[in-house]
Amino acid sequence: MNSTRSIARRRGLRMAAQVASIAGVVAASAALSQAAPARPATANIAPQEGVMLGDEGKGAADQLGDAIRVRNASGCGCSPCWGPPAPPPMRAELLEEGLS
């Protein structure tokens, strides 16, 4: 079951990569993921800067998912949403930080 799902996910990801024209990057990641735990594009992020998503033991999805569960972070409701939501507004402090 897991292998079927993992193949389906890989195909889905590959299609998204083709749409964004970065198929090469994902093909390489997919090949890597067959041999080792998944290393996302953010694997080189330094931990002292906030996040260590490239942890060898746990994938980015697991780490982030665990953290959100622990915080009981709220989403848009109790069920999954489909279709693009309205984009978020800009926050003034982000703009100030971005330009400083």
Place this chain on the structure above:
Amino acid sequence: MTPVLDLRREARRDPLEIPGLDAIPAEERAAALANWRERMVSEHASARVFAALIPRLMAAGVARRHVAAVSAMIGQELDHAVLCARVVVALGGEAKLPLPPLTAVPAHEDAGPLEGLLRDVISVSCCSETVAVALVATEREQAGTASLRGVLGKILADEVKHARFGWRLLDEVGPTLDARTRARLSAYLVAVFEHQIAFHSPFLRLPSASDRAVSLGAPDGPSNWRVFVDTITGVTIPGLERHGLDAERAFRRATSAVLAA
């Protein structure tokens, strides 16, 4: 009064058959039905997001073909809702539901016309619809009948157009952006990623689903969450970085508050 979406007539006009339903336990059918119902109203409601892009595209002075393409996307989202309604009825449900809260599309008054447009396009096409391509393609792979595969195939073909639109627009106008606009867009990405994480986090509350349930369109929470994170980190972030936006830093910032807790 809460607006209601009633697609019973549209679903009756062109009924869908899903063979072998009797062999599937009621709770698995119910999980699939709940998802298709949610999807029906979400798809319908998302038409307004594309509609809001039209004045932005015009104000930014982009080519007519982009305006025409986004106009078509409004109808495509409405059509997806009807496709979902047909599945809802085939699974024994009623294609009539209250619409979810219709959050306003922000005016981006702090940005010029092109920057405001790019904020929306990055959020809608480069994030939401790119994730949708990966999710729907994954679902289509696992669809258990030709009729469901057909429905998902039609939705997927449109999601590809919606996502590709954003990436192509970025290819077109990205090279013309000055450093200040790139910095402002990179700052906006923090809000976009926070929003994406919140939007997709309901997957974390869903259990894993059996193969049988998934073949009818029931969501597998852990698998869908993984598709979301892998698409953002493996496709969207590298794609935005390629256009000179500091997407990695923005994602780090967006996730730091959650992961530091």
